Amino acid sequence: MTSSDLANVLWRKSTRSSANGSDCVEVAEFSDALAVRDSKDPDGPALLFCRDAWSSFVVGLRRGLRG
Numbered sequence: 001m002t003s004s005d006l007a008n009v010l011w012r013k014s015t016r017s018s019a020n021g022s023d024c025v026e027v028a029e030f031s032d033a034l035a036v037r038d039s040k041d042p043d044g045p046a047l048l049f050c051r052d053a054w055s056s057f058v059v060g061l062r063r064g065l066r067g
Contacts, residue, residue: 006035006046013039 024039037046
């Protein structure tokens with residue numbers, strides 16, 4: 001997937017983003033993947049995750065927050 005493939009997708013900010021917008025992560029969803037980027041750099045790189053990898057990542061984060 002190229003950056004031009006991500007240019008016209010719907011990006012949404014995390015509900016946990018800071019109020020002043022300085023620490024924001026944006027996510028775009030696809031049928032089989034998710035893209036994540038820094039909202040301060042919309043033309044910069046995006047990380048792409050298959051849905052299984054993203055789910056594992058989120059589960060790991062939640063476990064770490066409880067630990």
